[in-house]
């Protein structure tokens with residue numbers, strides 16, 4: 240198999256197999272190099288890699304630094320945009336709820352994943368717990384979530400709705 244780096248620099252159209260292999264190779268390299276968890280992700284636009292990411296939670300002291308989020312950040316930086324409309328996300332493992340939501344916020348058009356949530360649970364990464372939490376009523380969740388100052392908080396939306404020069408996303 241060709242080196243992923245050679246392919247990402249060439250700019251030619253990549254097969255989905257090769258791109259998936261890149262995400263998996265990033266995940267493996269992330270562990271063997273001691274940088275973090277076994278997760279890698281690649282963002283592709285028109286057959287070209289525009290961003291790569293690995294899990295850097297422990298290396299960067301950032302619990303949100305999952306491979307997919309890091310790849311989204313890298314792609315947005317390299318493209319100079321906050322929208323990845325028309326891009327695809329290739330990830331070594333099925334995204335957790337945070338990364339799935341991040342992909343939606345970024346307007347990613349398709350997600351391709353290798354391992355699934357059950358595989359991740361076997362390795363000690365239990366995303367199923369988070370998906371279960373989302374389905375529960377607020378009061379029944381492990382982390383209590385309580386609404387406060389609703390009327391006062393609406394003011395922030397009122398200001399947004401009335402702002403003349405806002406950049407919508």
Ligand SMILES: [Zn+2]
Nearest residue numbers: 305335337338
């Ligand atoms: Zn995640």
